[in-house]
Amino acid sequence: MTDELNYNPSELMVVNAARLLQDGDVVFVGVGIPNLACNLAMRTHAPNLQMIYEAGVIGAQPSRLPLSIGDPTLVSGALSVCSMYDIFTLYLQRGNVDVGFLGGAQIDQYGNINATVIGDYPNPKVRLPGSGGSMEIAAWANRCYIITPHQKRRFPARVDFQTSIGFLSGGDARKKTGVRGAGPEVIVTNLGLMQPNQDGELVLTALHPGVSFEQVQENTGWDLKQSETCTVTEPPKQEELRILREELDPGRIYI
Amino acid sequence: MTDELNYNPSELMVVNAARLLQDGDVVFVGVGIPNLACNLAMRTHAPNLQMIYEAGVIGAQPSRLPLSIGDPTLVSGALSVCSMYDIFTLYLQRGNVDVGFLGGAQIDQYGNINATVIGDYPNPKVRLPGSGGSMEIAAWANRCYIITPHQKRRFPARVDFQTSIGFLSGGDARKKTGVRGAGPEVIVTNLGLMQPNQDGELVLTALHPGVSFEQVQENTGWDLKQSETCTVTEPPKQEELRILREELDPGRIYI
Amino acid sequence: MTKQMSMKDAIRKYVHDGDTLYASGFTHLIPFAASHEIIRQGIKDLVLARATPDLIYDQMVAAGCARKVVFSYMGNPGVGSLRRVRAAIEAGTLEWEEYSHFSMISRLQAGASGLPFMPMKATGASDLADQNPNYQKVTDPYTGEAVVVVPPLKPDVAVVHVQRADAEGNAHVWGILGEQRLAAFAATRVILTAEEIVDQSVIRSDPNRTLIPGMIVDAVCHVPYCAHPSYTQGYHDRDNQFYLEWDQISKTEESVGEYLREWVYDVPDRAAYWEKLGPEVHQRLTAGARLSEPVNYGDY
């Protein structure tokens, strides 16, 4: 069996993210990898998962791979379309969203995310896109997942700018802010999975097949702890890869 | 000519109210007399008047006389229908309403209205319907009109309860509250017209044909002043009465 | 997954003694069939919240279901007084909590949005706010002026009638929308009644018309004519004659008792009620066809 070599890092991340989703989850999602993860989950173990796009689309059934969060294929045949104010209030702020997917240029030791600037805010070295919806998704979705390649510059000890929060400085700092959601639950990378410990610090809880702890540490900007129960993820199954490659992204745009 | 005798008090009030409306006015309206006044104005001098109902209907073209503010005939063929929250925010609170019609069990010397209780609020002698939309209409429509029969019990010096405001205690009391609208501009009764003077006190500015000042004073609960420029209203025209009787309310439900 | 069940089961499962109930629909789509079932099941001590209590709460108060009403306009719309609620308030046997329409709806907007309060522009009217401590003020940090705020209203259960829904509760609504959508999002539990249960493809053909998503709905009941004597746009007319008749019926406890016996307790469900109304009423309330121009969503 050489199954475990028969996939690329993007496929590996999509498959592992999909497995985190539960049947019936309402997921606030963007295009690309998170969108593929949701669609893969719907075609395997979570047929009743529902996707919400910040543009105001609920229960999309796209007949082609959407290339932007405003793709018209997300609208035709959707269950419901509403305004952006409604999406952020009636759905997200009200507590109707189970899962949010987040991303950014930097994620730190406590799961805080920077999508705003590298350097000084008033005179930025690199001006990044900014929050979009992530400030609120990170705070109000019941649980959050982050999918990102594992690189040292992406995982500094402290982000330059807190665009959206994880566990702030750790401990009960997040809870004290009064945000409704539980915060980042799993960070899925191409090397493994990180999860917050009791203190809100991200620790390694799973390695992908063939990856060593040292490899992960090399690509992480803080002294990474390994969970006592750290496991090895199950490699992508042929059926998962088939769905991804043949049904979801045959043009290999995201994978 | 006996034209001036050829109408009843309701017709007289409708005709005089209609004449206050201007072409292009956006009018927040209920059923009954105000609705007839708007429709009469639209069929005479104000073809571009637009009616808004608090239920969320804009630009209705009813094909029969509406019997409640939620009559389905107001919806079929309307220009737009939206939620109640939208009507009160995007239209009324935002300042998109030119005219509001108000009514109540009591209207006092300063145009304040009581539609809530006669007697003590916690232990009311008579429990009236309450504000509905009138608290906000009185405050936020650019100008307001009140149409009501002229009776002493309806025009006390002070209302038992201020459901919606006119000029409060007079002077700049209204202005000080920061409300956006200018307040009641004309009170149309079956005896004549009252309007606020500089101090916000309602004074008699017009008598209907054949009515004396004494008659009005007898039916008013305060020492009524008569404007120096007090006039006599023009009697309803045959054409106005014809439209009312033949087109707008042939069943004589409100007139 | 289907959430379809009978009205009887839905009320039994989701409406409990002491609940705050919001039977939604401003003049339109008022779910009378649900209130009749609640009366039949003898549910007690309800807090009945509605902008306009209308006949639906007049009947429930008369039947002894309520401990309190929360409202902003207590009349028989287009007719006059709401006699049973009014009499109970004047007699001191019913608690009440009162708002203006906009503050009532703002409370639902706050509840539906997960907000701690909603601000409103000044109205200058303070008598009601003096009587109801739920009206509070905050200072506008931009101007230093006082702003009136009201707290969220989050009913335990909302009942929402719609024209068409799929079995999962995704619903198309048109005509007067009132506060219906906000009531559904604000409530903890939602019972949806529908004039028609349709295939999900009908819902998906016009997603902008889906104002209530299935994800917030607990029960879906197929109840044609649920709204009588109010109406369902495009399905049947408002029974203005009954609104006038109620003004007579509601004059005494005896005549209300007779009405409830004949039209609620002795009737098993809405189908029997509609049948009992008879062909003259059916004929009188028929709505002719006036269809919307379709729109093209595009095949992408």
Add this chain to the structure above:
Amino acid sequence: MTKQMSMKDAIRKYVHDGDTLYASGFTHLIPFAASHEIIRQGIKDLVLARATPDLIYDQMVAAGCARKVVFSYMGNPGVGSLRRVRAAIEAGTLEWEEYSHFSMISRLQAGASGLPFMPMKATGASDLADQNPNYQKVTDPYTGEAVVVVPPLKPDVAVVHVQRADAEGNAHVWGILGEQRLAAFAATRVILTAEEIVDQSVIRSDPNRTLIPGMIVDAVCHVPYCAHPSYTQGYHDRDNQFYLEWDQISKTEESVGEYLREWVYDVPDRAAYWEKLGPEVHQRLTAGARLSEPVNYGDY
């Protein structure tokens, strides 16, 4: 009364140097034809507000129309960086004011509603609020907790593209609605562009679809394909290929200059622009038919 006029006249009459402009449409219905006309008329010192500046503001910034951007996500959606806006910010030649999506939209909701501010639940993130004094706090009078608030955004002028409108500006919109309706109600002046101008009877056949009423509209312009390279649901597809091409074009001032000359300055109007795109693009962006099921409003 008709408000129909050419796009050229509408921009000349309603867009002035120094205005705050909200060209609305979240990914959908972005009124590129209006921005091109603004560029051609050489309007200056605009404050460009949009949740996502998108290519429309990248082009206007490159053309020298803007003094400031107000935004919540500055990217080329689905592609990457928004190079001209980003370069101008990094070079210090363009002012900016930044929000999260929800606070940006809440500002419009406050502006559209005539409210002095909108509250938002705590997000725990304070870095942006520390940089932008428009984020303020008030104390929730019910719990004593701090609530974040943002002030109203009231653009001088909003441009709104819709699928169909009558000559008075009553408009049907479907598909992704974004912040479009709020932008129209929040703005002082509204320029409406429409894919089709229809008889008012079409609008009146489906009043629940009328999201923009004529009473708030100043100018109505008939501009088919106004939204290219974004899209109009049911009329044409998004030109994803152009969004990718812009990533190349926008790399240098020179290539942007060439683009603007060829596709904006040397083109008189949107009709000529669409014609110039040619049959291959027309063909590629065609949307097939997928119609909504009509609804019955009833003939009452």
